[in-house]
Amino acid sequence: MRIFTQLAYVMLVASAVLWSGAALAQEKTVSGTVTSDAEGALPGVNVLVKGTSSGTVTDLDGNYRLTLPEGNSTLVFSSIGYANQEVEVGDQTTIDIVMVEDVQALSEVVVIGYGTQEARDATGAVASVKAEDFNGGVIASPEQLIQGKAAGVQITQSSGEPGAGINIRIRGTSSVRSGNNPLFVVDGVPLAGDDVSGGGADTGFGTSSARNPLNFINPSDIASIDVLKDASATAIYGSRGANGVVIITTKTGKAGESKLNYSANVGVSNITKKYDLLNADEFVDAYAQVNGLSAGDAALQNLDQGADTDWQDQIFRTAISQNHNLSYSGGNDNGQYRLSLGYTDQEGIVERSSLRRLTARFNGSSSFINDRLKVTTQVTISDIRDSFAPISDNAGATGDLLGMALKLNPTYPVRNPDGTPFQRSVTEASPVAFLELGQDNANTVRALGNITFDFAITDDLSFKTILGGDRSASTRKAAYSGDLLVQGIEGQGRAAFDDVSAINTLMENYFTYNRDLSSNIRMEAVLGYSYQRFQRETNFVQAAGFRTTDIDVMLNNLAAVDLTTGNGAIAGNSTFRVDELQSFFGRVNFDISDKYLLTATLRADGSTRFGENNRYGIFPAFAGAWRLSDEAFVPDGLTDLKLRAGYGVTGNQEIPSNLFTDRQRYQDESLDVSPTGVNINNGALSNVAFPNPDLQWESTTQINVGVDWGILNNRLRGSVDYYRKNTNDLLFQVFSAQPAPQEFFWENLDADVINEGVEVTLNANIADSEAFAWDVSANAAYNDNRVENFEGLINTGDIDGQGLSGAFAQRIADGQPLFAYFLRPFGGFDDAGQSIYPQGDVQQFVGRAPLPRWNLGLTNNFYAGNFDLSVFFAGQLGQYVYNNTQNAFFTAGALAGGNNVTQDVVGNGESRGNAPEVSTRFLEDASFVRLQNFTLGYNFNTDGIEFLSSLRLYLTGQNLFVITNYSGQDPEVNINKAIDDIPSFGIDYTAFPQARTFLLGLNVSF
């Protein structure tokens, strides 16, 4: 990152020099060498004549030569990561400088929209995490790199599945639908928010989770991730900025430094916690007890099939992951390049689940026309192969793979004498059969690239054009054999095929104008235009009633379906959507006397997502900062003190395409599959949307007040931010007043979702010597979420399982936090073993919510000699999780029906006939603290080895322990339990379990 920015400075300064015109006054020449103790000669150091724009930069050997006007001048030497030095020239003609590292990188650069900024000049709330601070271990996708590292950024993986979907909530949740993830911008190209992998089609046991849209980026190619949090920072992204913006910048080559790097690691993962189920003997005893049977009863003989099987052991495994990255980079002042190849093979801890990824990336830049034109290219190509275990979000009575493993009778053998899986009946499906008699694979190819032309028109004015493209194609094929004894598959066989193809193209043009208006006022301005087009096509085919039970044939020879009427059928649908976004944007920064910083931003976004009356939205923002530490009245002990305040309006347009034109489509066909036959439910021509010309973006108004401080020469520094976000004109599916063509229509609801909170970060450099160094960085964020001025009632949080059809656990209502739990307060069991609901057998608000109050992160880094040690704790406090797994599987009624349960169900006082309705019985405090990452590294001394520039070995432990009262597999869980597309939060239902991973890694550079 450092070098990247230096290069930008080099370009800037170089062009400044070239275009400053000839100076005619008397001149003299000064030259010298700039070095540092650590690195020797320092290239790329800016050498500027104070108070002017003339200057130069040091060459590869740290040498510079500068022609000065006669008279007394002062030279300013600056370089990122080093303290500035000023030297009066006087009579000197040779000035050698030893730069001193600025340990506390307050002058680090943060990437903001359409530019970069020094952190000390930032007016907005921006968190920047550099590669050296990233999380280590088995990392499938980029956001995991910064999980817990940035205050106010809550990252929740929906499960432990390799490549599983993510939820990133920056400063709370503000929308009442999907589309709460931030905007991702990769090297200047904003990504479409959609999942580009083939969706989890319903092959008879529920739909599976969405995939992570960032899977295609190799984490080891990333140089920094910058999170824009407040409106003054995100307003430059207008209608997509309300949930924050995550800017990913990839690594580039460095001038004058040819480097070959190879890194590899191997990881071993195991499940952290299995459910404490009954073994065979315990199960038979418990079954007899709950059903009042005496030993020897005929029913028990029928129940007990004699084996003792731990079904969890049958589906979980020790998973091996490996990861290899090879890159080489280099360049000179005119051009740099970096090429990398990556290979990841991550097994999931559930059999059959894995993610394999091949990536290739090229980043290059070159300068032309006397360095006035800089052309930069970034291209990534990735090929991802996913293999899925049959785990779904919303399995009903049959259960998915995990549900089957939890509930299946432990006295059943795994296999019949002939080696085939033992399957007793369709209501007692075997997880082993489910694994062996099915396959579900996806292949996604994605290419993301851009080319940027940066042209310096004058010293002060430059023009940049970015042409970007993001193309992906994904195919998912799943098949389950008719030999599988599962309702809806049994006797017929079933398959599903999904294709998703997406093309996202970008053209952006903008001017950047930097100028010193006077000796103490500097202005930076950006003015531009952006056009982005999103195209997405899907094809979906499902089939049932195969003439074969051979999975490979089912997958690859669709004509195996018996198309005789009633025996088999093929059904499907396809879609094609295009959306466009056209934007005009501008930003002005003023820096007055290096003390007062002002920013004003404006973006106008026109989107095809909205009705013709409201195509364009205007998103303004203002921010200011005051560097108090530069004021005379502030004591010198305060190394740094800056006050920041910002206000802005941003938008959200993440709704389906064209919801405002009266239009009709043939609905998806579906299949009724049973042993008696396969029938197609014809998709009828139906309305997709009402006329709704007023539909517009959702807008979020945010104020932010913050202070950055540092003492003891910034060895102790931190920041505190207060924010209040108010989201209104909520894009919302409301009930249509019937009769109507659709049950719901989209409206801008006149209600408020308020997120209010405080973020604190603290960095301490406790020890800093050659022998021992110790850094601590901590962050904590508190968020309070509530809905106001809302007149409706919306139910969400679908609860699934046997006897739980139509059940729900959450309701969105006025005065409550989003996704507040709406449950029966549970008061134990009465003498007859029936549930007692002291406040009535009706659902009500119980004062609990799934959104965490506190997000915490604590990192300790130790350096001793060649060793380094990093220990990272993450935590969330104050959130509750609804344990749908327990609700569906671990009750006396489940046991009485012949299903296995956890130990605590035995003798819990519940009657076999009790219906376990949705109640606080299954609501649990899910606060936790986790030892997320522990890395011990050793850097070999390579001084004596000429060809080797560095060699590092490290051992990482991920998710080593969790401190929590939550009884489920892991408290950090969020299964999609949306109802009518209204999302839920914090519900656990047979989530793919979390793993504990140990990883050994190697990093070598030549």
Next chain:
Amino acid sequence: MSYNKLSKSLSFLLVLGLVFSACTDLEVDEVESVVTESETGEFSGDAGALLQTAYNQLGALTNQANTYSLLVHTSDEMIPPTRGTDWGDNGVWRLLHSHSWDPTHQYVLDSWNELNSRVFTTNQVLASTSPAPNPQQTAEAKFLRAFYMWHVMDLYGQVPFREVDEGVDVDPRVLTRAEAFDFIVKDLEEALPDLPVAGPSATNDQASQAAANALLSRLYLNRGVYTATVNEQGALAPTFDQADMAKVIEHADAVIADGYTLEENYYNNFSINAQSELILVNAEGAGNAENRYFMTLHYDHNPSGWNGFATLADFYAKFEDGDVRKGIAASPDGSDFSGIGRGFLVGQQFDDNGDPITNSRNNLPLAYEANSALIGADTDDGYRAIKYHPEDKGRYVQLRYGDVHLMKAEALLRNGQTGEALTMVNELRVVRGASPLASLDEASMLDERGRELYWEGIRRVDQIRFGTFTDTWAEKTVTDPFRIVYPIPQQAIDSNPNLVQNPGY
């Protein structure tokens, strides 16, 4: 310097050109859906395609939940037991059977949305312009509108109405029950002349004159119910106007005139072998009758069912031995599904080979018991009913002659022609294998309808007309008279201020 200035100006112009050439009007062509808005903003649908949709939407009525559940679980013919943890479903079924539903009940809401949106589809057929409906299509759409709207009027007592060109911001006007009655009858009478004449067929999936006549019979028979004001005390006992009963008979006779007669084999009505009774059935691909056996069959039958609904012991007691409607034992011969009987399944159950089935839930022989509790029931409690059989299930029946036959008999009875009514009832009983009745009164008329039409979705309507809906029966003690109509769903009231909640809720 002038060279520099020139190059700067050129670059600047180039850049400006790039900027402005890029501008888009943000208009995207719809290629995956049909825009049904004309240039002037009016609706412009395809009448033929939308009529198919309206027929297709009959499929929703095959679901065991929603509208069907409102029609059957609240009557004395069916109970939805919570069996241990199974079918607890957050109490949604129990609330129906125990008559304790409220305006937030899920199926009260879902049925409202389901039925009213279907009314809207038929409106779209009628308003289509590209192409516009021909006279027969208009007639069919009016029939379907009447059919769906009859359900709304019958269940909810009020009927909202939205013109096709009224957008989201328009609150639909609301017809009272009496206004809706007139609206529906007018639709049917206007439709009649343009509907095709169709005799009985197992695949009668298009509206015909017989269908319109059958529905008109039903409407006139219940007119006394639909025109009585409902308040918290319910409604006054319905009166049965002589002229209305004459209309019932007139329209039933019109059905008969089209060739409809009683089916020799009762269960053929629900099979692919149906011959003489079926007036209107669902189209192929519009729902599936298999839900009717899955919803009741135990898990351990072939096919494996969902082990849900059962009949009540008192209802089963209304049948005499010999009445084929009471049930025909299975004759297992090893072929698929031959272990399942027809009519009510009672006692020990056998598989396709004639071996006793073991209940995998309690590991005991699977034998259905007569009684079933509403909560805490065992997996084998309650007798099950099979009309559609997995071996030969036919299309899902919406209207059939057996109902029309009994409607005519009832109209005769109510008009004092008891003798003729008894003759008609006995005519049916003999075909069904039951002994002829010696006399006929209202109670025996209702019982006969129950025996003929159980689980077909008309019992609630009959019980309200005969005044027994507010009686008590097994696991139902609530006698609130206002429950003869359902509440308007809370979400509907919230979305349309023209709706006023029904009395009592």
